[in-house]
Amino acid sequence: MSVVIERLAEAAGLETIYDKVQSGERLTCADGLRLYESRELMAIGAMADLVRERKNGDSAYFVRNMHLNPTNVCTADCKFCGFYRPYRDKDAGWTWDLERCMEEVRGRLHEPLTEVHIVGGHNPDYPYTFYTDLIRGIRALKPDMHVKAFTATEYDFFAKRFKLPVEQVFRDFIDAGLGSLPGGGAEVLSERVRQELYPKKIGAERWLEVVRIAHEHGLRSNATLLYGHIETVEERVQHLCRLRELQDETGGFMCFIPLAFHPENTELQELPGPTGFDDLMTVAVSRLMLDNFDHIKAYWVMLTPRIAQIALNMGADCIDGTVVEEKIVHMAGATSPEGMSMVELERLVRDAGRVPVQRDSLYNILERSDATAPV
Numbered sequence: 001m002s003v004v005i006e007r008l009a010e011a012a013g014l015e016t017i018y019d020k021v022q023s024g025e026r027l028t029c030a031d032g033l034r035l036y037e038s039r040e041l042m043a044i045g046a047m048a049d050l051v052r053e054r055k056n057g058d059s060a061y062f063v064r065n066m067h068l069n070p071t072n073v074c075t076a077d078c079k080f081c082g083f084y085r086p087y088r089d090k091d092a093g094w095t096w097d098l099e100r101c102m103e104e105v106r107g108r109l110h111e112p113l114t115e116v117h118i119v120g121g122h123n124p125d126y127p128y129t130f131y132t133d134l135i136r137g138i139r140a141l142k143p144d145m146h147v148k149a150f151t152a153t154e155y156d157f158f159a160k161r162f163k164l165p166v167e168q169v170f171r172d173f174i175d176a177g178l179g180s181l182p183g184g185g186a187e188v189l190s191e192r193v194r195q196e197l198y199p200k201k202i203g204a205e206r207w208l209e210v211v212r213i214a215h216e217h218g219l220r221s222n223a224t225l226l227y228g229h230i231e232t233v234e235e236r237v238q239h240l241c242r243l244r245e246l247q248d249e250t251g252g253f254m255c256f257i258p259l260a261f262h263p264e265n266t267e268l269q270e271l272p273g274p275t276g277f278d279d280l281m282t283v284a285v286s287r288l289m290l291d292n293f294d295h296i297k298a299y300w301v302m303l304t305p306r307i308a309q310i311a312l313n314m315g316a317d318c319i320d321g322t323v324v325e326e327k328i329v330h331m332a333g334a335t336s337p338e339g340m341s342m343v344e345l346e347r348l349v350r351d352a353g354r355v356p357v358q359r360d361s362l363y364n365i366l367e368r369s370d371a372t373a374p375v
């Protein structure tokens with residue numbers, strides 16, 4: 001296999017990068033740019049797959065989870081978002097109270113879910129106790145349920161809204177039973193992109209600072225990149241390098257998730273969104289650049305199950321989970337199913353040549369399905 005990769009790298013003029021990949025030497029930001037600019041997907045995908053295999057063998061991880069979006073009313077007005085309704089028009093959106101949120105979770109208790117993933121809009125109508133009661137309530141319903149809740153951007157919103165240091169917010173939420181943070185909210189760590197698309201949201205420095213504080217409080221988190229809109233490849237690579245630096249410092253990131261931009265129903269709906277080629281390049285380049293991240297997720301909801309399956313052969317080792325009722329990208333035109341059954345998920349993984357491994361939210365293995373099921 002390594003002869004094949006060597007040949008591919010050679011033919012693509014990427015031998016020096018391949019030498020580094022082989023010896024485990026860190027790629028520079030200039031290398032990252034070189035990879036993107038070469039557009040040599042087969043060579044890059046093969047190198048990324050070498051790294052994937054080195055880190056995760058033949059495992060492809062998934063989690064049994066549900067998404068909960070208590071509100072889509074939001075004061076941030078991000079141009080890339082098709083999910084939110086502006087606060088000035090809040091009746092067009094939803095603001096679920098605690099009981100309504102608990103009903104959602106209660107309605108799924110018959111399923112062996114291990115994680116509730118919660119994110120929502122920046123909605124000033126909630127009291128502080130809504131958030132802590134929600135986390136506490138879920139843990140009371142099912143004590144071993146992992147609550148992965150709110151992005152770094154939302155934590156900054158809570159701190160400002162309730163005039164508390166973000167450290168206090170983390171302490172209170174941990175006390176209520178918070179388990180970890182999802183990776184969203186960073187979008188692209190670029191001031192230029194922020195000014196154009198989400199000027200009301202925190203900038204790169206603050207996002208990194210809030211995540212650093214979360215990690216210092218013992219919380220693990222993920223990181224994402226929203227790609228395929230107005231960002232340049234330089235900005236993508238810069239984003240990866242900044243995440244890698246923070247990871248060197250804290251070691252708190254578990255997984256990186258490239259998020260494919262969906263333009264429908266957003267203020268950017270004239271943009272085409274990324275192509276399948278770009279999706280796979282981004283997964284592969286991320287795997288090669290983020291040498292200190294254990295996992296790269298091919299989020300099937302955004303990539304489609306078909307592209308996610310190929311991504312499992314180009315650097316990704318995780319495909320998120322059963323999800324159930326995804327709203328953020330489905331309100332922006334995603335055509336993938338809103339959820340996937342275990343059978344479908346396992347089939348997709350096995351057919352891609354990987355062994356489905358059910359994990360918990362912190363990537364501890366719960367069950368490895370080695371038995372070959374018919375595909």
Ligand code: V47
Nearest residue numbers: 080081082182183184185222226259260261262332
């Ligand atoms: O931060 C919003 C993105 C993110 C659009 O940590 C869009 O395991 C595409 O972060 N097109 C939230 N993307 C979702 C998220 C996430 C998802 C799955 C798993 C994990 C994890 C995290 O969704 C936002 C934003 O970057 N987003 N609108 C859109 N139109």
